[in-house]
Amino acid sequence: MRIERVRLRRISLPLVSPFRTSLGTEYERSALVVQVSTPDAEGWGECVAGADPDYSSEYVEGAEDVLLRHLVPRLLSAETVTAHTVGPLLAAVKGHRMAKAALEMAVLDAELRSQGLSFAAGLGAVADRVPSGVSVGIMDSVPELIDAVAAYLAQGYQRIKLKIEPGWDIVPVRAVRERFGDDTLLQVDANAAYTRADTRHLARLDAFDLLLIEQPLDEEDLLGHAALARGLRTPICLDESVVSARSAADAIALGACHIVNIKPGRVGGYLEARRIHDLCAAAGIPVWCGGMLETGLGRAGNAALAALPNFTLPGDVSASNRYFATDITEPFTLQDGHLTVPTAPGLGVTPIPAALDRATRTTTELHR
Numbered sequence: 001m002r003i004e005r006v007r008l009r010r011i012s013l014p015l016v017s018p019f020r021t022s023l024g025t026e027y028e029r030s031a032l033v034v035q036v037s038t039p040d041a042e043g044w045g046e047c048v049a050g051a052d053p054d055y056s057s058e059y060v061e062g063a064e065d066v067l068l069r070h071l072v073p074r075l076l077s078a079e080t081v082t083a084h085t086v087g088p089l090l091a092a093v094k095g096h097r098m099a100k101a102a103l104e105m106a107v108l109d110a111e112l113r114s115q116g117l118s119f120a121a122g123l124g125a126v127a128d129r130v131p132s133g134v135s136v137g138i139m140d141s142v143p144e145l146i147d148a149v150a151a152y153l154a155q156g157y158q159r160i161k162l163k164i165e166p167g168w169d170i171v172p173v174r175a176v177r178e179r180f181g182d183d184t185l186l187q188v189d190a191n192a193a194y195t196r197a198d199t200r201h202l203a204r205l206d207a208f209d210l211l212l213i214e215q216p217l218d219e220e221d222l223l224g225h226a227a228l229a230r231g232l233r234t235p236i237c238l239d240e241s242v243v244s245a246r247s248a249a250d251a252i253a254l255g256a257c258h259i260v261n262i263k264p265g266r267v268g269g270y271l272e273a274r275r276i277h278d279l280c281a282a283a284g285i286p287v288w289c290g291g292m293l294e295t296g297l298g299r300a301g302n303a304a305l306a307a308l309p310n311f312t313l314p315g316d317v318s319a320s321n322r323y324f325a326t327d328i329t330e331p332f333t334l335q336d337g338h339l340t341v342p343t344a345p346g347l348g349v350t351p352i353p354a355a356l357d358r359a360t361r362t363t364t365e366l367h368r
């Protein structure tokens with residue numbers, strides 16, 4: 001395909017409720033929507049980098065700058081581009097995986113739309129719906145947390161993920177386990193808030209039969225996670241530490257994880273996400289699809305990805321209304337605790353012009 005034009009929109013969507021993690025509290029989601037125009041089709045992508053470089057080193061202004069000055073020009077000057085050549089074309093630019101992922105996603109969307117293929121078909125989905133888990137932030141009190149979890153379970157969510165940090169871990173997790181019983185699928189996410197010195201403290205979570213503890217230590221501390229894994233019964237899941245298939249292989253070889261949270265934006269795109277899925281499947285490591293508070297664009301791609309065979313744990317692919325009163329696409333809704341995998345060509349969704357315009361703060365366009 002020949003890329004004629006790339007349009008970047010900085011968008012902002014208010015969250016239905018503040019989302020607090022060990023990294024801080026978000027009240028609105030900033031994101032970048034990438035629109036790629038080719039003679040055959042338009043393609044849409046979403047950059048998951050947030051307002052601040054706190055989850056990773058990327059942040060929305062930085063992603064916009066590196067896209068405009070270093071990444072998009074490389075694609076516009078190429079005679080032809082396919083989703084599989086985006087990575088090599090951008091390889092000279094170090095890092096910036098979330099920015100690259102957004103561009104590759106838009107090219108993949110355009111390519112699949114022009115072929116009349118859905119993301120699900122293109123990636124190798126084996127299911128037409130995926131179980132929905134939900135991420136529950138840190139709250140001001142345990143009663144407030146219990147009410148929030150009760151509401152999500154009543155909506156049909158199949159799995160509860162609780163954000164934890166030092167001072168908000170054992171007590172809330174015990175309260176949720178005791179209130180909702182042993183059959184509720186429950187896991188925790190620390191966003192790297194602990195250190196190796198916390199091993200004995202974190203081992204107290206073993207009492208609650210959790211599916212996993214996600215990213216307890218610093219993203220670069222693979223040996224620390226391997227040591228922690230030897231001190232805990234609860235399986236260790238990595239998120240921030242896994243930025244590529246290579247890093248997934250290293251983490252697995254070092255015994256740093258039993259489970260991997262795959263986020264296409266964090267690992268540089270859906271194609272690398274599939275490579276990690278395949279590598280983990282070969283190593284007997286189950287995976288699940290994480291979330292970055294995506295709009296319906298990223299939610300559509302994630303639903304398709306979560307339908308691949310080794311995504312055997314419910315992911316954070318929740319309904320649009322978990323975060324947004326109004327999404328920029330038709331909203332994803334929970335049907336019997338599942339999201340339906342889009343079957344239309346490409347992502348299967350496109351932004352609703354009025355909704356996208358309302359969410360757009362700035363638009364920048366680059367042409368061949």
Ligand SMILES: O=C(O)CCC(=O)N[C@@H](C(=O)O)c1ccccc1
Nearest residue numbers: 021055135191290291292293294316
């Ligand atoms: O459901 C979602 O999209 C969000 C799931 C979630 O908890 N994301 C977390 C995470 O660390 O996985 C997060 C990402 C980015 C920013 C803050 C929090």
